[in-house]
């Protein structure tokens with residue numbers, strides 16, 4: 001008998017999940033998000049699986065020390081079945097909510113090895129992998145996938161394999177691998193997945209706010225939502241969506257609350273042992289997203305990108321978020337026309 005899926009924090013609401021994000025979904029970030037009535041559950045950054053791999057220590061740490069009280073699924077990326085089985089067994093000694101398979105990472109260095117998004121070209125390999133992983137996973141076995149590699153030619157075949165191997169939960173990011181992170185999300189394809197598999201589906205891709213989550217739930221029939229980059233921008237989105245579902249007034253953060261959030265990221269996610277310019281570089285990766293809702297002209301983004309040390313960066317945050325603006329409301333949606341300008345995403349796919 002399969003293990004029931006985790007319960008949402010509030011009975012009767014639809015589940016929200018923080019997207020696994022390499023270098024973002026770390027122990028520190030999970031703690032920061034968890035203090036703001038975060039998602040119903042988490043998925044780790046992926047554990048890389050190959051013949052000489054052992055579970056990465058910093059990801060194991062996120063399983064052990066996130067301190068949120070919420071379940072955490074361990075995500076694996078790989079294709080070598082004996083080593084996937086070995087890793088599933090190794091992970092059983094940690095407090096995991098289940099095992100999740102990554103079938104979406106679009107980084108060329110990843111998909112060229114036929115793992116992550118690369119698997120979507122090979123339904124026969126998926127058949128083998130899902131069969132073995134299902135058989136060897138004692139509890140919940142879940143899959144996170146994109147809708148195809150360059151198009152949807154194998155989508156139906158893969159959805160049939162998800163059904164065949166009794167996957168417990170399917171998350172669909174409604175883009176192809178070639179669509180990276182910016183192509184339009186195909187919500188009709190998510191609706192199609194919902195109708196095609198017997199397990200619940202979590203919809204993912206550009207869920208910007210509680211209002212959009214509500215709309216997409218109605219449109220796609222998905223069971224719940226996974227949010228990534230917009231949860232970096234707005235860590236209150238999970239509690240806001242929960243409140244909206246319950247007919248309560250959602251929490252309305254101020255720019256002062258945002259300044260406090262940034263302080264916690266600086267303390268929890270920017271390793272104090274790093275050189276100050278590298279600490280600042282790390283914080284900027286988060287601020288690239290947060291800055292999308294701070295001012296309409298992108299002045300904050302412009303100025304913060306030009307600072308060099310952590311202390312100048314935090315002063316820049318003070319100048320834009322405190323003083324006369326402290327009580328100003330932080331909008332739920334990003335301002336139109338601003339872009340996060342991720343630095344290495346184009347080449348690396350899964351890095352900020």
Ligand SMILES: Cc1cc2nc3c(=O)[nH]c(=O)nc-3n(C[C@H](O)[C@H](O)[C@H](O)COP(=O)(O)O)c2cc1C
Pocket residue numbers: 019020021022023024044045046075102104105144173181204205206207226227228229230349350351352
């Ligand atoms: C910086 C970054 C790192 C990511 N790392 C992973 C990962 O380790 N595993 C995974 O399945 N997806 C990863 N993703 C994809 C996200 O989980 C998510 O599917 C994608 O960002 C779309 O959701 P969003 O529009 O809410 O951000 C990553 C995305 C970003 C931006």
